[in-house]
Amino acid sequence: MLNLTKNLPIIINKLTTPQSQKLLKFTSNIHSTAGNRQNDQNLKTSVVPQKSKIINPLKHEDFFQINELVKLEDLFKARCHYGHHHGLRCPWMNEFIFGTRITTDIIDLDQTIPLMKRALNFIAHIAFRKGVILFITRYAQHIPLIEQSALEVGEYSHCKPWRNGTFTDSTRRFGSVIRLPDLCIFFHTHEKLNEAHGALSETAKMLIPTVAICDSDSDPSQITYPIPANDDSLVSQQLYTRLIKEVIIKAKKKRQELEEQGYVIQYE
C-alpha cells in the first residue's frame, strides 16, 4: 500500500477510493455538471501546486492598496472630526479627542487614519476569504443607505430592531443551524439614545470580530477594530460606505483574478 501511494500521483488515489466516490455522488446533487467539471480542474491544481504560484496575502504589507484610499482631506470635508457635546463623552474615547471647541469635542483625524486603514484592511481580508459580512446600524436616517450598500456588494445588513439571541440562540431563532457572519460592521454603535447596540455583546460572545465607527459618545472597548469618527452625519456615512464598498469589491475581484490565473492562496 505504501509503495503504491508513493508511485502513483495522489489525485488518482483520491478518486478511486470508495470514500471519495461516495463524496462525489453526494456533491453532484448540489453542484451542476458544469460546476463539477470546473471543480475537477480546481482539485487538480490544488493538489499539485507550483511553488511560484503560491500566495500568502497575510505576508504582504498592503495587499489591497488601502493606503491610497484613505485621505485626510476627504475625512475633513465629510465632517468626520465632529464629535458630540463634551458632557456626553465616553472616557475610553479620551485618547482620540483632539480638543473641545465651543463645548463640542473634536476628534483627532491623525489618529483616525491609521485605525481606519487597519480596519479596512481587515474587512478586505475577510471579503477575500469569502467571509460573511454584516452591516449594522439603527440610525433611522442612514438605514436606506446602509442596506443599499450591503446589497450592492453582495453582503448582508441588519438595520431592524435587534432581537436578543439572534447570534447566541440562532438555531432556535432561525429554525435550523445557520452560518453566522464572520464580521460585523457597526455604522452606529447605539441602538437607542446612549444605549449600546444589542449585537455588540452578542458578537463578543460568539467571537465574531467587529469594526465600528466610534463617535465621542460610544464605547470602543468592546470593539475589535474601532474607528474614531463622526457617526451621525449622512455625509460621513456616505464616505464610510463608499470606502468599505470599494474595499470589498476590490478584495472579491482580486480573489477572482488570482483564481483565474491559477494562483493558490495559502495561509500558514
Next chain:
Amino acid sequence: MNFLKLSHLLNPLKINALSSSLPATKKISTTVMSNFYLNSLKLNAKASQLASTTKLPFSDADDKSNNERAENISRAMSYYLEKMAERESLMKFKTEEFEIGKRHLAKMMGENAETFTQDDINRSIEYLLPSGLFNKKARPFLKHPEDYYPKSKLAAFGSDGRPLHHLFYTGNPDFYQIIYELTQKYLNLNRLEDAMNLIKGRMKTIHKTDEADLNTRINLTGSVWIDRNKLNVKFNMKIDELSYNKFIIMLQKLAEHSLSKREETFIGQFIVPFEPPIKLSDIPALLKDETGRPYQELEVRQRTAIVKLKLYEGNGKIKIKAPEGNFNINFFDSLTQREQLLFPFKVVDKINKFDIEMEVNNGGMSCLSKAARYAISKALCCFVSADSIEKLRLAGLLTSDSRPKERKKPGQEGARRRYTWKKR
C-alpha cells in the same frame, strides 16, 4: 517512516487538512510512532474534518489548497440535507402505512380498495369509530401524511452556508424586503422631484395640491389598504399588528407623494377595492299579502327576547301582540323605549308612513324594544333607497347587539347589584 504516508493511510482524502492542522514540530519528529500517537492522529483527522465544515472566520477551510468538494458544504447545509433526508424517509414510511390502512379499511367496509377515495375513508371512519368529541380536530381520521405533516421549507442558504437573502439575519427577510423597496422608491421619487423642481426653477412645495399634482399622484378613491391577514397570506409571511401599522403609515406616505403615480404597480399590490359592508344583493325582496299590499316579515332574537315583525306600508299604526294581550305603542311604558321604536323611521324621514305588526315573547322591556328597533331597521331596508340604507348603517341601526345576559355573581343580588348593607 514518513508522516505524510502514514496519515495517508489513515485518511487518504484529508492530507492537506491534516498537515495544516498539526504544528510544524510534529511533522518533523516522526521517527518513532507509538500507538498513542497514531490514535491522536486519528482524533486530529476527525477534528480537521469538523473544522473544515464549520467555517470559522479564521479557519483555512476556504483556501484553495484545502478546497475539496466535500468540504464545500457548510455545516448549515449538511444539517439541512440531513433533516430533509430524515423527513423524506419518514414520509415514505408514513405513506406506506397510509396505503395499507386504506386497503384494510376498504376490506372492512366490503368495498374495492382500488377505487376507495378520501371521501369514502371519511365516511367509513365516521361509521366505524363514531366520535362525539366537540373539537373536530380531536376526532379520529385517516389522511395522506402530506396533508397533515408540516411542509418542508426550502433552504435559505447556499451550499457554502451563505444566506441567499441580503436581509436574512433580520429573521423576517420577506417583510423587510418590501419595506426596503418601499423606502428606496420613496427616496427615488424625492430625488426626481428635486431634479424636476430644479428644471422648473421653483422651490419644493410640500403637500400642496395643484392641478399638475392630480395627474401625477395616485388616486386611491374607491380602494382601501389590504388588511393584515390578507397581506400575510399574499406574501406568505407573519407580521404582527405593530409592524403592520407602521407599514401602512409608510405606504400612505408613498401614496401621498406628488409623483406617486410612477409607483402605481408597487402600491397596487397593497390595495383592494372598497366593499360596502351592506350589499344590495343581500337585501331580500318585498313580499305581498292577499290584497297585494307590500310587506316584509322577520324574526329577531336578542338575549331572551323574541320579536316577530311584519312591516307594511301605511300610516303609522302599531299593533303589538304579547302573551298578556294586544297592545299599541302603550305596551312600552318608558318614553325612551317608544322613541327607540320610532328612531329608524326618523333616520330615513318616514315617520307615519309604515304600519307595524309585532309579536313579542319573553325578555325584559328594554331588551324587547332594542330587538324591535333592530327588526324594524332591517325590514326598512327593503323599502328605502341605498342612500337611506347607508344612513341607517351609519346610525348603527343595522348592527345587532350580540351581548349575552351577564351572569349573576355569588354574594350579590344580581350581575352587579349588591345586597342591601345594614350596619347593624
